[in-house]
Amino acid sequence: MPFSGFGIVIVIVVLFFASAIKVLREYERGVVFRLGRVIGAKGPGLIILIPIIDRMTKISLRVHTLDVPHQDVITFDNVSVKVNAVVYFRVVEPVNAVVEVEEYLYATSQLAQTTLRSVCGGVELDTILAHREKINDEIQSILDQQTDPWGIKVISVEVKHIDLPQEMQRAMARQAVAERDRRAKVINAEGEFQAAKRLSEAAEIISVHPQALQLRYLQTLVEMSSETTTTLIPLPLDLLGLAKKSG
Structure with a gap:
């Protein structure tokens, strides 16, 4: 009987420590209530609770x-x-x-x-x-x-x-197509504007320097002769000017 009583005491002590000792991981905290009142957050590591009196709610601090x-x-x-x-x-x-x-x-x-x-x-x-x-x-x-x-x-x-x-x-798809068409037209108009601007500048240069027209005329003849087998006879621009005046 004495041994039996001693065994019961050991069991009670083991149960006491089992309920009193808690281990919390690094990312965990234990909010401890003592008789219904918060005494704070404990952890991580080993914490000791008073059985029956303390209650703990475990909270994770991870995302x-x-x-x-x-x-x-x-x-x-x-x-x-x-x-x-x-x-x-x-x-x-x-x-x-x-x-x-x-x-x-x-x-x-x-x-x-x-x-x-x-x-x-x-x-x-x-x-x-x-x-x-x-x-x-x-x-x-x-x-x-x-x-x-x-x-x-x-x-x-x-x-x-x-x-x-x-x-x-579907409406957004139509809007996207219309937007692409608009951008294409704007780019095309911008290209035509720049081309017209360059032609205007070239005309001004030729009006000031007529020799530039003669050089362009000769360059055109060279390009045409390289692209066709037909024999081309160059006609001086001065003759065209005289013919125009006589007419």
Whole structure:
């Protein structure tokens, strides 16, 4: 019987230490409640709790990846689109993440959804498509401000996909084709303008230096003779001028 009593004591001591000693990893913190009151966050490493009196809630300090599902959004220019995003955040104040909010993961997810709808609904579709970084920064700033009392730091927000209606996709395709045609016409008009400008400058030079016309005439004869087998007889430009005067 004495041995049996001693064994019971050993079992009680072992159970006591098993419930009192906790080991937390480097990225974990334990928020300890003593008789219902927070005494702080402990860890990492070995911590000792008082059985029955102390209760611990374990919190991870690693970066969480939150996938925001597709949200139906009506943009500022009345276009209906579906937008989803991904949010990266981490807990920086474990005590606040436990005391200030119930299930901080769920709360952050709901807040991210409403913020995504609000920000995308306040701008035009072209802004969402062309300035996605601006939208990301605005959502990140709002989320970070709202989750700060919960001890959460929002690191970044990335809009992943924007699902457009079929008719809007066809309209944007037609707009892209029209834009390419416009650019082609502008480039062509610019080329014609530069060519006309060069011809005008050449005419001014020839009017001041008539010899330049004679040189151009001879160069043209050389080019024509190299491209055809027909014998060409050059006719001096002076004869053409005399013929014109006599006529």
